[in-house]
Amino acid sequence: MTAVDRETLLGWRDPVEGIFEIQRKEGDAVVLLNLVDDLEYHTYSNVGRTAFRGVSKGCFLHTCLVPVHSAGGAWLVSGAMSSYPKSSAAEIAQAALHLATSQPELVFRNPEKLEQGWQRMREDRAAFVEFCGGDELVLPPAEAEDLLNGYYRHRQEAAVAGQPDRTRGRRLPGLDLPFFELPRELAEPDTIGIIYDEVDGLNFYADYGMLRDLFAAPALAGHRQHQDLLRAYLREESIAPLPIRRLAAAHPETADAVFRKLLRKPGFTWSEHGEALLCRRKPWYYANKPRPGVSVIGDRLSALAVGR
Incomplete structure (x- = not known):
C-alpha cells in the first residue's frame, strides 16, 4: 500500500455527515454547501457525474463524504445519498437544525464556527x-x-x-x-x-x-x-x-x-x-478535546429556517 493510499484510508475513518445544498456543478463534480458546518465541499462520486443527474442548484442532498487525499480539497460521496427538491427547504432546514443542535461536533469541524461557539x-x-x-x-x-x-x-x-x-x-x-x-x-x-x-x-x-x-x-x-x-x-x-x-x-x-x-x-x-x-x-x-457547550448556526441555514 502506498503512502497516498494509506492516507486516504485513514481519512475515511472521519467522514463528514451533513445536509448539503447544491451550489453549482463543475464538470464531474458538484460543489456542496454543508448546512451544518457551513463549509463548501468539492464533491465527486465513484460512478461519475451520473450520480448527480436530476439534481440542480438549490436542491439538497443528505449523505456522508470522505476526503480524496490524492486530490487536495476533493471529497467523495460515501454510502447512500438522498436528494430533495428546492421546495423541501423548510423541512430540510429543520432537519439540519436538529443535526446541528443534537451533534454540535459536526458544526465544529469548521474552525470559524468553533471560535464563534x-x-x-x-x-x-x-x-x-x-x-x-x-x-x-x-x-x-x-x-x-x-x-x-x-x-x-x-x-x-x-x-x-x-x-x-x-x-x-x-x-x-x-x-x-x-x-x-x-x-x-x-x-x-x-x-x-x-x-x-x-x-x-x-x-x-x-x-x-x-x-x-x-x-x-x-x-x-x-x-x-x-x-x-x-x-x-x-x-x-x-x-x-x-x-x-x-x-x-x-x-x-x-x-x-x-x-x-x-x-x-x-x-x-x-x-x-x-x-x-x-x-x-x-x-x-x-x-477528547473540549468543545463549546452551545451550537452555532450558519448564515445560510439561518436564512432557510426563516423561509429566505
Whole structure:
C-alpha cells in the first residue's frame, strides 16, 4: 500500500455527515454547501457525474463524504445519498437544525464556527452569572427550574429588544412558556447543582448539595450514603471531573481527608494525586478535546429556517 493510499484510508475513518445544498456543478463534480458546518465541499462520486443527474442548484442532498487525499480539497460521496427538491427547504432546514443542535461536533469541524461557539458561550456564561449571581448554584429542583426559565426568558427578551426592526409587528409567542424542564433523574433529588464553567459549559448534578456537605464536613465520609454518592460521581461517565474539581478547590483543607477515607489510602493528597485519580476514572474526558457547550448556526441555514 502506498503512502497516498494509506492516507486516504485513514481519512475515511472521519467522514463528514451533513445536509448539503447544491451550489453549482463543475464538470464531474458538484460543489456542496454543508448546512451544518457551513463549509463548501468539492464533491465527486465513484460512478461519475451520473450520480448527480436530476439534481440542480438549490436542491439538497443528505449523505456522508470522505476526503480524496490524492486530490487536495476533493471529497467523495460515501454510502447512500438522498436528494430533495428546492421546495423541501423548510423541512430540510429543520432537519439540519436538529443535526446541528443534537451533534454540535459536526458544526465544529469548521474552525470559524468553533471560535464563534466559544465566544457565544463566554457571552452566555457572563449573562448567566449576572442574572443568577454566580456560576455555581445549589438549589431544590423546582427552584432551579424556575430560575433557569427566568434566565432563558430574560435572554430571549434581551434578544428581541436588541433587534426591534426584525420583530416589529410580529407576534412573538412563547415568552411566557417554560423553556426548560428538568429530566426525572434531576427533578427527584433534594438538590441539584448548576455549574456554568468556562470550558465545560452548563451542567447539572443530582444531589450536589449532599456532596458539598461531605467536603465541608469530612466526618460524613464515614456515612454510607455520602460514600456511595462520591463513588457514583467518580464512576459515572455522564459526570465530568468538573464538580469534583470544584469541591476539592473550594475545600482544600478537607479534600484530602474525604478521599483518604473513601479510597482507604492514608497517604492520598489531592494536590499530588487528585488529577491522576480523575484521569484513571474518567479517561473518556481526557481523550477528547473540549468543545463549546452551545451550537452555532450558519448564515445560510439561518436564512432557510426563516423561509429566505
